Amino acid sequence: MSYASDFITTAKREFRYLARREFDELQENTVGILLVLPLVATLVALYLYPTVQAIIYSLQDISIFLGDSEVVGLANYIDLLRSGTFYNALWNGIIYTAGSVLLTVVVGVATGLLLNRTFTGERIATGLILVPYMVPTVAAVILFRWMLDGLYGVGNYALVVSTLIDEPIAWLASTRFAMPALILISGWRLYPFVTMLVLAKLQTIPKSYYESARLMGASRWEMFRHITLPQLRGVLFVAILLRLVWTFNLFDIIWLGTQGGPGNATETLPIMAYRLTFIGNDLGEGASVAVVTFLVLAVIVYGYFRLYGTTEEPR
Amino acid sequence: MGNDTSGRGIGAKQRAATRDTYRRRTVLKGATTGATIGALSVAGCLGGGNGGPVLRVINSAYQQQEDEYRAIFDEFEEEHDCEVEYTRSDFASAPSEAAQAQAGGNPYDLLMLASPGNNVFGVQEGLYQPINDVIEDMGAEDHWREEFLVQIDGDYYFAPNTGTVSTLIYREDLFNEYDAPMPPFDSWDEYHTAAETMTDEDENLYGSPVFLGSNHFHGILPLSLLHGRGGSIINTDDEVVYDSEETVEMLEFMRDLNEFSPQAAHGADIPEMRPPLYQGTYAMTWYSTNVIPYDIEQYNPDLTGDVQVAPIPAYDSSYEPVARLTGLGHGLGAETEHPELAKDLLREITSFEGVMRLMTAQPASHVPAIHGILEEDDLWETDVMQDYEEHYRDLVDIADEYGRVVAVEENEGHINPVTGQAVAETHVISSVQDVILEDEDPQDAAEHWADEIRDDYADQLND
Numbered sequence: 001m002s003y004a005s006d007f008i009t010t011a012k013r014e015f016r017y018l019a020r021r022e023f024d025e026l027q028e029n030t031v032g033i034l035l036v037l038p039l040v041a042t043l044v045a046l047y048l049y050p051t052v053q054a055i056i057y058s059l060q061d062i063s064i065f066l067g068d069s070e071v072v073g074l075a076n077y078i079d080l081l082r083s084g085t086f087y088n089a090l091w092n093g094i095i096y097t098a099g100s101v102l103l104t105v106v107v108g109v110a111t112g113l114l115l116n117r118t119f120t121g122e123r124i125a126t127g128l129i130l131v132p133y134m135v136p137t138v139a140a141v142i143l144f145r146w147m148l149d150g151l152y153g154v155g156n157y158a159l160v161v162s163t164l165i166d167e168p169i170a171w172l173a174s175t176r177f178a179m180p181a182l183i184l185i186s187g188w189r190l191y192p193f194v195t196m197l198v199l200a201k202l203q204t205i206p207k208s209y210y211e212s213a214r215l216m217g218a219s220r221w222e223m224f225r226h227i228t229l230p231q232l233r234g235v236l237f238v239a240i241l242l243r244l245v246w247t248f249n250l251f252d253i254i255w256l257g258t259q260g261g262p263g264n265a266t267e268t269l270p271i272m273a274y275r276l277t278f279i280g281n282d283l284g285e286g287a288s289v290a291v292v293t294f295l296v297l298a299v300i301v302y303g304y305f306r307l308y309g310t311t312e313e314p315r
Numbered sequence: 316m317g318n319d320t321s322g323r324g325i326g327a328k329q330r331a332a333t334r335d336t337y338r339r340r341t342v343l344k345g346a347t348t349g350a351t352i353g354a355l356s357v358a359g360c361l362g363g364g365n366g367g368p369v370l371r372v373i374n375s376a377y378q379q380q381e382d383e384y385r386a387i388f389d390e391f392e393e394e395h396d397c398e399v400e401y402t403r404s405d406f407a408s409a410p411s412e413a414a415q416a417q418a419g420g421n422p423y424d425l426l427m428l429a430s431p432g433n434n435v436f437g438v439q440e441g442l443y444q445p446i447n448d449v450i451e452d453m454g455a456e457d458h459w460r461e462e463f464l465v466q467i468d469g470d471y472y473f474a475p476n477t478g479t480v481s482t483l484i485y486r487e488d489l490f491n492e493y494d495a496p497m498p499p500f501d502s503w504d505e506y507h508t509a510a511e512t513m514t515d516e517d518e519n520l521y522g523s524p525v526f527l528g529s530n531h532f533h534g535i536l537p538l539s540l541l542h543g544r545g546g547s548i549i550n551t552d553d554e555v556v557y558d559s560e561e562t563v564e565m566l567e568f569m570r571d572l573n574e575f576s577p578q579a580a581h582g583a584d585i586p587e588m589r590p591p592l593y594q595g596t597y598a599m600t601w602y603s604t605n606v607i608p609y610d611i612e613q614y615n616p617d618l619t620g621d622v623q624v625a626p627i628p629a630y631d632s633s634y635e636p637v638a639r640l641t642g643l644g645h646g647l648g649a650e651t652e653h654p655e656l657a658k659d660l661l662r663e664i665t666s667f668e669g670v671m672r673l674m675t676a677q678p679a680s681h682v683p684a685i686h687g688i689l690e691e692d693d694l695w696e697t698d699v700m701q702d703y704e705e706h707y708r709d710l711v712d713i714a715d716e717y718g719r720v721v722a723v724e725e726n727e728g729h730i731n732p733v734t735g736q737a738v739a740e741t742h743v744i745s746s747v748q749d750v751i752l753e754d755e756d757p758q759d760a761a762e763h764w765a766d767e768i769r770d771d772y773a774d775q776l777n778d
Contacts, residue, residue: 065414065440150579151519151596173582175752262527262581263748278407279530279741281436 051294057287064281076288085264085272086289090296093268095179096186096254097247103187104243105236108194113228115195116202133192141256144185148172172258175265182257182266189253194239201235202228237308244304248297269293367397368653370660373404373413374427374645377604380477383676387669391660397653399660406430406530413442422650424657427473427643431722432531432740434643438472443646445470449658453665462718463642463684474665475684477673478642479604480714481535481627484589488621489513489520489598498599498625503540503568506628510575513598524580524588524597525573527748532585534740535639536601536627537747538721541565542637543629548743548768553776557742558765564630566750566757573751581752590614592622601627603641605680605710608699623706626713638717642684679707682714742768 023031058076062069080086111129115122132140147155150170159165171181209227218226251270254260260267260275267275269289277286376384381403388399404412406429413426426442428434437443450471456464463475485498495512496505510522526533541547546561577596589606591597593614611618626636645664651657663669670685671693678699688694689711695704722740746764749755755763769776 063414063436063440064411065437065442066418068441151577151591152594170577170579170582173579178582258582259528259530259584261529261748263529263745263752265752275529278411281410281433 054287054290057283058291060284062284064277064283066283069284072284076284077292080285080288080292085267086269086292088264089267089269089272089289092179092264092266093248093270093293093296096183096250096266096268097244099180099183100186100190100247100250101240101243103183104191104194105240107187107191108239109198109232109236111191111195112198112202115199129195130192132189135189137189137252138256140189141185141253144181144188145172145257148181173262175262178258178262178266182254185257186247186250186253190243190247194243197235197239198232201232205231240308241301241304244300245297248300249293269296367392367395368656369398369400370424370653370657371400371402371416371421371648372425372645372660373402373409373416373423374425375404375406375409375429377606377677377680379677380673380681383672384664387664387672388660391663395656395659397656404429406433406532409433410437413437414440417442417648417650422648424648424651424653425645425660426648427645430531431641431643431720434473434646435467435722437646438467441649443472444649444651444654445472446474446647446658446661447471449474449647449661453662457686458665459685460683462640462714462720463644465643465720473643473646474661475642475644476665476670477681478640478684478714479680480641480682480710480718481539481601481603481639482605482624482710482713483599483601483627484592484605484607484622484624485599486592486595486597486618486621487623488618489595493598495598498623498628500625500628502631503544503628504631507568507571510572510599514575519596521577521580521597522575523572523599524583524591525569525576525747525751526583526588527581527744527751528584529741529744529748530585531740531744532603534742534744534747535603535721537565537569538740538743539627539637539639540568540630541743542719542721543627543634545630545634549776555765555769555772555776557746557768558762562746562761562765563757566746566760569747570750570757593618603639605707607706608679608703609677619702620705624709624713626717636717637719637721638713639721640682640714640718641720641722642682643720644684679703679710682711682718742771 026034059071059073060069061072061075115126115129119125135143147153148171150156150168150173153168153171155171156165156168160168169177171177205228209231210223213223213227248268249270250268251274254266254268254271255274258266260271270293273286273289273293275286276282276289280286372384372388374384385401388401391397392399402412402423409429410433413423413428416422426434426437428437428442434443447470450459450464453459453474459475463478464471465473483498487497490497490509490513493512493515496509498509500506500509506523513520513522526536538548541562544561544565546556546559546565548555548557550556580591580597588600589602589610592600593610605624607622607624611622626638629636645661647654647657647661664673665685667685667687670683670688671691674681674683674688674694675697678694678697683689694700700707742764745767746760749760749763750757
């Protein structure tokens with residue numbers, strides 16, 4: 001028994017040795033390929049395949065039932081580009097993204113600066129500021145729907161009592177106010193992401209920068225403008241980029257808030273793609289909207305990199 | 316309300332005879348079941364795991380019916396030594412779930428894809444196979460109510476069991492308080508007058524909410540009004556006729572009604588169409604299934620007896636109202652591996668006993684798709700039915716007199732593939748949105764959306 005056990009242990013050791021030697025003898029490139037292979041396979045399965053499949057569907061006349069399909073070339077794209085609904089959705093997406101990103105960045109930076117100071121209850125304040133990010137999206141949007149309801153909303157009640165408005169407004173049912181209301185909900189829900197990035201960066205800025213500036217007679221505004229803001233540039237570049245991409249593709253807040261309505265007043269490209277595919281049963285047209293969304297986003301991101309792509313921080 | 320087919324006028328002898336028939340059917344059913352168990356269990360052994368084949372079923376039943384379906388399937392499993400995998404799905408995801416299952420080689424055996432439009436589209440897309448033998452075996456019009464039996468290209472694809480009907484729902488107590496014309500309305504004018512009388516913004520009361528969501532469901536009111544004016548989307552020659560005078564009048568009427576609607580109603584999601592009625596903000600609303608007992612229990616338990624139903628009115632007395640029926644029922648999957656067993660399950664859920672169970676699981680809500688249920692005492696003996704008998708009888712009368720499976724049979728007796736896809740209903744609501752939200756001229760909106768329908772369905776039309 002002991003002999004057998006020793007034999008197995010020795011064999012294991014020998015196998016490990018041989019395997020390590022074989023691995024050591026592999027070329028560096030081969031090792032790299034082996035190490036990234038699982039990740040590449042996962043990305044191909046989860047990203048590349050669906051993307052290619054979506055492009056293929058966008059070139060077909062095919063319903064959500066995946067029955068008989070017919071290759072129609074670029075017909076879906078041509079129909080899309082001729083449709084006023086598409087330009088309306090594109091414009092809505094740009095407005096929604098710009099408004100939402102601006103709001104999250106302004107509020108996120110402001111709360112980051114606030115939390116970077118030392119004050120009583122700082123930890124509690126940090127926890128409270130993170131709450132919107134921790135509340136499930138569906139709960140947050142339902143809460144806002146109730147508050148902004150034109151018939152019973154407590155938000156309307158507060159605004160009327162404080163004489164800011166004369167009568168209740170159906171915020172999410174009005175073609176004029178639905179988009180600002182959605183931007184408000186998105187801003188509230190998503191600003192903690194920016195807050196946390198900004199706060200993390202603020203805590204790495206050497207205090208000596210501010211002390212030197214103070215000795216040289218700089219005002220608070222000058223210190224913010226010439227020290228804080230340049231130091232935040234790198235982190236803001238990333239935060240805005242991510243928020244741009246996520247917000248332009250955002251579906252849940254809009255769908256739960258207005259379903260793209262009233263009419264098409266808040267319909268963005270992702271909502272349009274969903275509606276064409278799952279309500280209109282037209283997978284081909286829905287896929288073409290998704291592909292165009294991808295292309296539009298790629299152009300926006302390219303432009304963003306060209307404009308603000310230098311992330312090198314001042315020394 | 317016209318012919319009484321609801322059983323109220325049936326004498327004691329007739330009711331007793333009906334009851335005996337029901338019992339006899341139950342006994343016969345038991346015997347038949349016993350005889351078939353042996354045969355089917357042999358067949359079952361040839362199937363999948365756990366000693367029997369697996370039947371996959373998808374439908375969109377409401378909660379209470381969903382529970383009863385599960386109970387029926389459990390019993391079927393025991394009787395037939397098989398397994399029933401049940402998926403409950405909603406309107407938006409049912410077609411894609413069914414399609415993906417079929418494409419993935421694991422098709423559903425029985426399907427009911429949430430709406431009549433989805434079901435008809437499913438037939439066109441090859442998800443179903445004909446079940447003429449099931450319909451004929453069970454007696455066709457002798458078993459089913461005629462308005463629920465629908466053929467497509469000469470074949471039956473669906474076996475209905477229960478359905479819903481679109482109606483106006485109104486607060487009788489509020490109408491009495493404001494001395495407004497009481498539904499049912501004889502004309503649009505009367506409807507308009509009532510909506511105007513019942514609007515009191517100081518009291519946060521509105522006569523008739525106008526819902527402008529973009530779901531096909533939101534198009535039911537304008538489409539019902541259009542049909543009640545003799546208009547249509549497509550005629551029997553498959554030509555788009557939406558740019559008609561009737562459409563313009565419907566759009567103008569919707570614009571007028573909007574004066575008696577809160578703006579908040581415009582963005583209302585489907586579940587939000589009813590609660591304000593029970594909270595006293597809407598004097599009237601409309602909906603497709605009659606969930607009044609459930610609603611009253613949930614929102615305002617004091618309203619029992621004060622909430623009634625009426626048909627969505629026709630233009631005037633020279634036209635007939637049209638009440639949209641749903642309830643095509645389940646169909647047989649095109650690629651089922653167990654067609655005979657699936658047909659047995661289909662027979663089970665459309666049998667007299669099966670329909671009775673589903674009807675009593677959610678009382679006063681659905682209309683039976685088969686004969687005899689309304690004459691059955693058991694149906695009326697539940698507590699809910701005792702409290703809501705009057706308005707439930709009105710509901711079934713509306714279905715009897717004016718019910719039409721609109722998404723399928725827009726023109727009587729004519730299967731229309733375009734409206735069958737339900738998408739035309741979203742065109743209708745889009746035209747109403749343009750008139751109310753964008754201030755578009757009704758004539759322009761009618762023409763514009765008729766052209767959209769022509770473009771979208773060019774390959775299926777004669778235009």
